[in-house]
Amino acid sequence: MTEGTGKPKANRASRASGAGKATKTAKTAKAKPIEVREGEPGDWREETLARMRAMILKADPEMVEERKWKKPSNGMAGVPVWSHNGIVCTGETYKAVVKLTFAKGADIPDPSRLFNSSLEGNTRRAIDIREGEAVDEGAFQALVRAAVALNGPPAKKAKPVKLLSGGNPQIAKADGDAPVQAYIAAMPGWKRDTGALLDALIVRTVPNVSKAVKWNSPLYGIEGQGWFLGVHVFTRYVKVAFFRGTSLQPVPPGASKSNDTRYLDIHEGDELDEAQFAAWVKQAAALPGWVP
Incomplete structure (x- = not known):
């Protein structure tokens, strides 16, 4: 937290290969680690974000990756965004946490209670990960798959499911x-x-x-x-x-x-x-x- 503001201070997000361009990962492609920022080898936040990125791509190999919202506060590197027929989640690094924000998290079942931030809103939910913390891979990937399913097929609204x-x-x-x-x-x-x-x-x-x-x-x-x-x-x-x-x-x-x-x-x-x-x-x- 930044003194006097009460808000987390955003650090410059690390640069992934192909920054600024949307890329669709092939089903057989392996997730490339997010690059650690120069001058900060082994930074736990960058390593954590890279680990979560690998989980996201493993949960949905057809996920689209891109960087959006480039601004001075993130070193003009932009924010990593993962999408599949709409935004699934974003990843940001702050001084004390790595934040994974699910665009429609309020509508996603979270039986393992991974969401621990942005709980007051009607739409988004977030997972704040602190240094040394581990995230249950199976539960996290279930959230990713549920978010993709919630986005539904492209350009076609899914019909309501009939209940028998x-x-x-x-x-x-x-x-x-x-x-x-x-x-x-x-x-x-x-x-x-x-x-x-x-x-x-x-x-x-x-x-x-x-x-x-x-x-x-x-x-x-x-x-x-x-x-x-x-x-x-x-x-x-x-x-x-x-x-x-x-x-x-x-x-x-x-x-x-x-x-x-x-x-x-x-x-x-x-x-x-x-x-x-x-x-x-x-x-x-x-x-x-x-x-x-």
């Missing part, structure tokens, strides 16, 4: 993360944050997880092994199905007509035991999955 019986979103059958994020974004009320939390915990526990939406339910599995978990929305709860649940320790509480499946029902106000859920996910991912 019990409020379950109707999402077309498809493989990959995108349909799962669309399902989560369409989950009504408190269930959306629950869906985002479950997704973040699964990705954090099983980084190589495969995803799909089938039969209007997100499925999680391991390629070549089948599906180990599914999610479905009901009127009063979110149901998590462990397809080999009877082989887990301890066995998830909900019984099923299937000899193998066990359920976990999450109601509004329930406090999810994240450690136990992650333990179940880890066990389930190691077992042969369900193959329809």
Whole structure:
């Protein structure tokens, strides 16, 4: 903080290759580290910004990068901006923090509570990172993907998702993360944050997880092994199905007509035991999955 002003003093942002030009990263391209400013080798702020940049590009390899708003306060280097059908987030370095600001952060589920700044507004949300602090990569990448999904397709307004019986979103059958994020974004009320939390915990526990939406339910599995978990929305709860649940320790509480499946029902106000859920996910991912 600058004495007498109460406002953080912005430092000149580091120059990335191709500064001032929009560049679209190819799916196979690796993120290039943001250059450290001359005279300040190893500056923690520049290293932190470079690390967060790599996470952003890993979450969405088609992200567009550019620098905007060049002015004396940032050494005419501009502010790093990441966009995909609209601005996703910006990155700025200050004396005490590195700030990642999400343009539509107020509308993005944040079950891991990474947003810790700009919380009073109706649109933006920010993450302030101080020296020595680490950011959960899985949770941060989930925010990036949710922000991209919120921006929607270019030049075409997405139709509202139809909610089926019990409020379950109707999402077309498809493989990959995108349909799962669309399902989560369409989950009504408190269930959306629950869906985002479950997704973040699964990705954090099983980084190589495969995803799909089938039969209007997100499925999680391991390629070549089948599906180990599914999610479905009901009127009063979110149901998590462990397809080999009877082989887990301890066995998830909900019984099923299937000899193998066990359920976990999450109601509004329930406090999810994240450690136990992650333990179940880890066990389930190691077992042969369900193959329809």
